[in-house]
Amino acid sequence: MDNISGFGLIIDTYYNNFQDLFDCRFIRYGCSASVLMLFSGSSHISKANTAPNTLTKRLYKCVADFARCIRMADTPYIVGIDEAGRGPVLGPMVYGVCWVPEEHHQYLDKCGMQDSKVLDHEKRSALVKKLDTLAETHNVGYKVTHLEADYLSAKMLSMPRVANLNSISHETAAALINHVVSLGHHVTRAYVDTVGDPDKYAAFLRDRIPSHIQVTVEAKADGTYPVVAAASIAAKTSRDSAVEALVDPSFFGPGWGGAPAGSTGSGYPGDPKTKAWLRKHHHPVFGFPKCVRFSWKTAARLNEDEGGVLFDFGDEEEFQSPRMGLVGINRPMYFKRRHFKRVRKVRLG
Numbered sequence: 001m002d003n004i005s006g007f008g009l010i011i012d013t014y015y016n017n018f019q020d021l022f023d024c025r026f027i028r029y030g031c032s033a034s035v036l037m038l039f040s041g042s043s044h045i046s047k048a049n050t051a052p053n054t055l056t057k058r059l060y061k062c063v064a065d066f067a068r069c070i071r072m073a074d075t076p077y078i079v080g081i082d083e084a085g086r087g088p089v090l091g092p093m094v095y096g097v098c099w100v101p102e103e104h105h106q107y108l109d110k111c112g113m114q115d116s117k118v119l120d121h122e123k124r125s126a127l128v129k130k131l132d133t134l135a136e137t138h139n140v141g142y143k144v145t146h147l148e149a150d151y152l153s154a155k156m157l158s159m160p161r162v163a164n165l166n167s168i169s170h171e172t173a174a175a176l177i178n179h180v181v182s183l184g185h186h187v188t189r190a191y192v193d194t195v196g197d198p199d200k201y202a203a204f205l206r207d208r209i210p211s212h213i214q215v216t217v218e219a220k221a222d223g224t225y226p227v228v229a230a231a232s233i234a235a236k237t238s239r240d241s242a243v244e245a246l247v248d249p250s251f252f253g254p255g256w257g258g259a260p261a262g263s264t265g266s267g268y269p270g271d272p273k274t275k276a277w278l279r280k281h282h283h284p285v286f287g288f289p290k291c292v293r294f295s296w297k298t299a300a301r302l303n304e305d306e307g308g309v310l311f312d313f314g315d316e317e318e319f320q321s322p323r324m325g326l327v328g329i330n331r332p333m334y335f336k337r338r339h340f341k342r343v344r345k346v347r348l349g
Contacts, residue, residue, distance in 0.1 A: 075139070076102045076188040079180050079213075080227030081173050083193070084116065084235040086165065088267030089296040090274060091243045092146040095169070096235030097176040098131070098227050099185055104138045108226035115222045115229055116236040124237045131230060142230060143179065144238040145172060150290040157295050166196040173201075174208040181210060189214045191228050193221040243267055246277075246291055269298035282306045 077099050085093045100108060111130055112123075119127070134140035147168065155163040177190050190209070194201055194217045202217040209215070218224065222232040246264050263280075265273025279302065281289055287303055288294065 077185040079190040080231045081192045082222050082228050082232035084239045089269045089298045090267035092148045094235040094239040095145045095172045096231035098142040098230040099180045100140045113226045113229040116232040124233050127233050128237050142234045149293045153294040169195040170204045177209045191225040192217045194219050
């Protein structure tokens with residue numbers, strides 16, 4: 001067997017276990033990075049498409065992937081994070097993260113990345129397509145995470161209360177930064193649009209991400225840092241698509257009824273179209289579909305106005321986390337104080 005084919009078998013053997021190879025920088029298996037870099041030039045990589053030997057093709061592809069990841073690990077990256085849909089009573093809260101090599105950060109600004117709130121839907125959609133192109137040309141990446149309405153309500157209405165919208169947001173941002181790190185990128189800085197107190201938010205993140213990453217948390221960061229603006233655009237575009245899906249009757253299943261196109265409004269509590277949508281989709285027993293945030297006061301008040309079964313989950317101050325120095329009240333007193341009546345036995349038949 002010639003040396004190239006033998007080397008190809010080594011690469012092929014460990015290709016599916018790349019993370020282990022990457023962590024040890026190939027030394028454990030006697031395969032130095034310099035050897036891989038030897039095959040990483042464009043003149044060699046192009047041969048992968050023309051080499052007649054299948055094993056040789058796989059060799060060039062594997063070496064190209066490995067060499068790219070070596071360069072990626074040595075390239076400093078910047079991460080930006082922002083959200084969309086924090087306040088609405090309808091639909092998910094969407095978090096977006098964008099990562100870009102430091103040398104290409106300002107190029108995002110030249111591409112038109114700015115605060116998503118000043119852009120219309122068509123412009124945002126075009127910029128998301130531009131991000132897909134930049135992934136190939138400038139090693140830019142992005143990801144969105146949907147925090148669905150039922151998830152938010154379940155977290156915020158749990159007893160004792162251990163989470164609020166701020167803490168959920170902070171945890172999500174930390175997870176997204178760690179996700180980018182897990183991809184093998186050498187993240188050096190993270191810019192985050194603030195939720196709550198910027199200093200406390202930054203301290204929270206520093207405790208949960210690699211210590212070498214410099215964290216900057218600011219208000220209106222999407223108007224200052226192009227990478228945050230890109231994350232904002234990705235998040236807003238994805239949330240718009242999720243809200244648009246709510247006009248499809250098949251989204252809910254039988255029993256809820258459909259809604260004419262555009263009738264959801266913006267999803268914000270003060271929007272008359274949103275309130276009309278909530279009334280149309282209210283159920284006297286089950287309340288609302290799972291795309292509605294039950295924990296929002298707008299939903300609770302509307303449910304009461306429509307004569308629905310009340311879902312009183314307790315007061316915020318009564319059900320604080322034990323970590324905060326307060327313990328939830330006992331359940332029997334909970335029912336007594338709210339004058340819940342006993343259920344009488346009824347003989348059927």
